[in-house]
Structures are given as structure tokens and as C-alpha cells.
Amino acid sequence: MAKWLVKSEPDECGIDDFAADPQSVIPWDGVRNYQARNFLRQMAEGDEVFLYHSSCRHIGVAGIVTVVGAPYPDTAQFDPHSPYFDPKSSPEDPRWTAVDMRYVGTLPSLVSLATLKSAPELADLPLVNKGSRLSVMPVREPEWQAILRLAE
């Protein structure tokens, strides 16, 4: 069972939106970057995912969600009224992928970006590298454990 980290702006969809209805399944769509998309496609039912809050007041890893079902074509890419519309994509050959996520838990405390950067175990995590804009990335087991420990 693989582990991941995804970025989101809590104004759009943060851990509180998941926690508001723990049973609900929220589509993770709108990813329009090939590297991030390729990671989305590798996700599978039951995978666990850190939710990272970006571009906000309290930046950092806030909680955990889980992958529900299998990745599927992001429907927004076909919708001309969606901000995520991609005229170059077609239902016959979908370019972008979405997955469904469900709430698992909120961390006891937010692990701030500064804390993440100061942890030697996390040096290889794309998130902490300067200028990294990757919004979906794999997290290795030792990295996962390190972040959990920092949240205690």
C-alpha cells in the first residue's frame, strides 16, 4: 500500500472540508501537470495520503486522507465551463486523471513547512526542495513515519 502527499489550498479543499463529513468522498481533480498526473495514476484503493496546506496562513501537513476506488479520467477536462477544461483532451483519449479521497484523520498538530525543512529524513521529499511545484508526490515509509512523529 503506497503512501503519498498532495498539496491543496485549504480555501479550496483542506482537511477541515474532509473532516466536516468523514464519510464523504471528495474527487481530487484539476491536476494539470504531467508528473503529478502520473503519480495520481499509480494510486490505488486504500493508499494513504498526507494533505498539505499551501498558499495560506498555516502552511504545512495538516492531515491524512485515503484513496477510494481506482483513478479515473477527470471529467472537468471535458467541460467547457470548467476552469480545468482542456480543449486538447477528448473522452476517447483522456489526458488528465482524478481520484476519490476520503477523510482519515487530522494530525495532532500541523507540521509546518519550516519543521519539514529542518528534518533530515525529509531532505529528498520534493516538497521541501526550493522551487518545487510538484503537487502530487510519493512518500517513502521512513518519511511518512518522520512526519507522523513531528506531528505529535
Added chain:
DNA sequence: GCCAACGTTGGC
């Protein structure tokens, strides 16, 4: 609001 770093586009 600023701006550095990045990915993508498009002309050549």
C-alpha cells in the same frame, strides 16, 4: 503584493 522558480508553448 512581490518575485523567484518552474513548466509549457510556440516560433524558428
Added chain:
DNA sequence: GCCAACGTTGGC
């Protein structure tokens, strides 16, 4: 295939 221009991301 190169690379300049552009739009976006995201921390500060």
C-alpha cells in the same frame, strides 16, 4: 531541437 516568452505556483 532549441530557447525566449509567457503564465502559474507558492513562499514570504
